[in-house]
Amino acid sequence: MAAERPEGYDPRAFEPFAVTVDLAVFTIRAGQLHTLLIRRGEPPYAGRWALPGGFLHARESAEDAARRELAEETGLPDALVADLQLEQLRTYSAPDRDPRMRVVSVAYTALVPDLPEPAASGGGDADQARWTPVATVGPLAFDHAAILADALDRTGAKLEYTCVATAFCPPEFTLGELQQVYETVWGATLDRPNFRRKVLASPGFVTPVPGASRLTGGRGKPAALYRRGPATTLHPPLLRPR
Amino acid sequence: MAAERPEGYDPRAFEPFAVTVDLAVFTIRAGQLHTLLIRRGEPPYAGRWALPGGFLHARESAEDAARRELAEETGLPDALVADLQLEQLRTYSAPDRDPRMRVVSVAYTALVPDLPEPAASGGGDADQARWTPVATVGPLAFDHAAILADALDRTGAKLEYTCVATAFCPPEFTLGELQQVYETVWGATLDRPNFRRKVLASPGFVTPVPGASRLTGGRGKPAALYRRGPATTLHPPLLRPR
DNA sequence: CCAAAAGTGTTGGTACTACACCCATGC
DNA sequence: GCATGGGTGTAGTACCAACACTTTTGG
Numbered sequence: 001m002a003a004e005r006p007e008g009y010d011p012r013a014f015e016p017f018a019v020t021v022d023l024a025v026f027t028i029r030a031g032q033l034h035t036l037l038i039r040r041g042e043p044p045y046a047g048r049w050a051l052p053g054g055f056l057h058a059r060e061s062a063e064d065a066a067r068r069e070l071a072e073e074t075g076l077p078d079a080l081v082a083d084l085q086l087e088q089l090r091t092y093s094a095p096d097r098d099p100r101m102r103v104v105s106v107a108y109t110a111l112v113p114d115l116p117e118p119a120a121s122g123g124g125d126a127d128q129a130r131w132t133p134v135a136t137v138g139p140l141a142f143d144h145a146a147i148l149a150d151a152l153d154r155t156g157a158k159l160e161y162t163c164v165a166t167a168f169c170p171p172e173f174t175l176g177e178l179q180q181v182y183e184t185v186w187g188a189t190l191d192r193p194n195f196r197r198k199v200l201a202s203p204g205f206v207t208p209v210p211g212a213s214r215l216t217g218g219r220g221k222p223a224a225l226y227r228r229g230p231a232t233t234l235h236p237p238l239l240r241p242r
Numbered sequence: 243m244a245a246e247r248p249e250g251y252d253p254r255a256f257e258p259f260a261v262t263v264d265l266a267v268f269t270i271r272a273g274q275l276h277t278l279l280i281r282r283g284e285p286p287y288a289g290r291w292a293l294p295g296g297f298l299h300a301r302e303s304a305e306d307a308a309r310r311e312l313a314e315e316t317g318l319p320d321a322l323v324a325d326l327q328l329e330q331l332r333t334y335s336a337p338d339r340d341p342r343m344r345v346v347s348v349a350y351t352a353l354v355p356d357l358p359e360p361a362a363s364g365g366g367d368a369d370q371a372r373w374t375p376v377a378t379v380g381p382l383a384f385d386h387a388a389i390l391a392d393a394l395d396r397t398g399a400k401l402e403y404t405c406v407a408t409a410f411c412p413p414e415f416t417l418g419e420l421q422q423v424y425e426t427v428w429g430a431t432l433d434r435p436n437f438r439r440k441v442l443a444s445p446g447f448v449t450p451v452p453g454a455s456r457l458t459g460g461r462g463k464p465a466a467l468y469r470r471g472p473a474t475t476l477h478p479p480l481l482r483p484r
Numbered sequence: 485c486c487a488a489a490a491g492t493g494t495t496g497g498t499a500c501t502a503c504a505c506c507c508a509t510g511c
Numbered sequence: 512g513c514a515t516g517g518g519t520g521t522a523g524t525a526c527c528a529a530c531a532c533t534t535t536t537g538g
Binding site: 433435436439440457460461462463464478483 | 528529534535
């Protein structure tokens with residue numbers, strides 16, 4: 001309550017916490033949902049895989065910190081990272097989630113198109129960063145397995161009623177590629193004609209690139225290309241099969 | 243990234259933050275959506291209304307802190323508060339959101355049935371706590387107006403696809419009362435026969451109390467009574483009128 | 485009887501599922 | 512030609528909004 005708010009910097013007036021961000025970064029590679037993991041070089045959990053993340057700087061919001069960490073981990077230019085899909089997931093604050101000290105972590109979910117493997121961090125203490133299929137993720141450091149599970153749930157749900165699926169695709173994509181995003185994240189197969197109609201019936205979900213087309217599997221009719229549209233929510237929603 | 247995680251309690255390894263919870267507590271009184279506000283007794287924002295909230299204790303999760311503050315502000319017994327609807331909204335971390343120091347706040351939304359006016363805090367420095375119609379809320383302290391707006395958006399959306407509406411009702415309620423919850427939060431009128439059918443068609447949303455009935459407006463046929471059912475999500479969703 | 489609130493029935497339109505079918509390309 | 516993937520058409524169904532109607536109470 002307001003009565004407890006500190007009136008200055010008196011260190012007795014509040015408990016000091018460290019605040020971090022953790023990132024669940026998803027992409028689709030070779031028809032499988034992957035997440036970016038880094039391998040810890042120091043205890044606790046040395047050698048364990050963990051979600052990328054880090055401490056908030058002194059005058060930085062959690063979202064700014066998340067974008068900064070994302071740029072560092074993926075090696076993407078900051079300009080590109082600035083308009084990537086980034087959504088606050090939730091905050092994890094169990095007192096014992098970090099064995100060393102009290103750390104409260106704000107988790108974010110990022111959806112990115114297929115990117116090159118992150119450059120090995122030159123001599124850093126995190127010895128590697130790697131895209132890992134979510135199906136093969138083993139035990140993670142801290143409570144990161146729970147964060148990852150929450151992020152997966154939320155991402156699956158968001159596909160139903162928002163346009164975020166396009167964040168997994170390159171700037172120009174085919175409806176078949178967009179459908180594969182849904183099928184991969186949901187682990188379900190969808191009817192192609194109906195998927196197509198629902199997407200095109202949602203105003204602002206995708207906009208056609210006139211005249212452009214691309215062969216996908218080497219064979220078959222070249223598919224028309226689309227770009228992400230201006231809409232962010234999906235009316236009506238594209239519901240998962242039961 | 244993991245490399246930046248502190249290896250011990252070295253105060254130079256991380257920026258110290260204060261962590262608080264803020265609560266957007268909603269109830270329905272006399273057909274209007276109300277929120278619980280407290281009046282600040284000290285600067286900054288002395289005399290301004292603010293959301294209830296407070297600092298995390300040393301070994302307490304954000305949700306535990308939110309329930310503790312909720313019990314303190316509403317005067318409800320802890321046992322009752324333990325199973326009230328409480329949902330993490332999001333975390334607010336702008337560097338300047340508190341003029342005195344760096345404070346990161348985890349916001350929660352709570353939905354409660356109609357309660358008595360909170361007892362005046364005996365000689366505390368927060369001089370009053372009061373239920374206020376959301377339509378008449380003026381400027382608030384800190385970024386609490388933004389938190390309240392986010393909480394309203396989320397609550398309206400959650401009514402569509404979850405069963406939380408029953409949290410606004412007493413243990414036994416009529417379908418008319420449940421419908422008023424939707425109409426009040428959404429600011430829309432619904433068709434009674436269709437509302438009734440949708441609610442009863444959602445398995446586990448409500449369970450009938452056999453034989454029980456109650457007069458609502460003094461006149462008219464007494465309405466059957468229902469209790470909250472075991473379900474938490476609504477299939478199919480109960481969508482807002484466009 | 486009348487007003488008010490609860491509850492039931494019916495109907496027309498919309499939207500969606502599940503298919504069958506046609507088109508364009510590589511081999 | 513045939514396999515493969517893109518794209519169109521359509522019939523049956525399920526759902527849903529709108530509104531007419533019946534029931535039960537108080538005055």
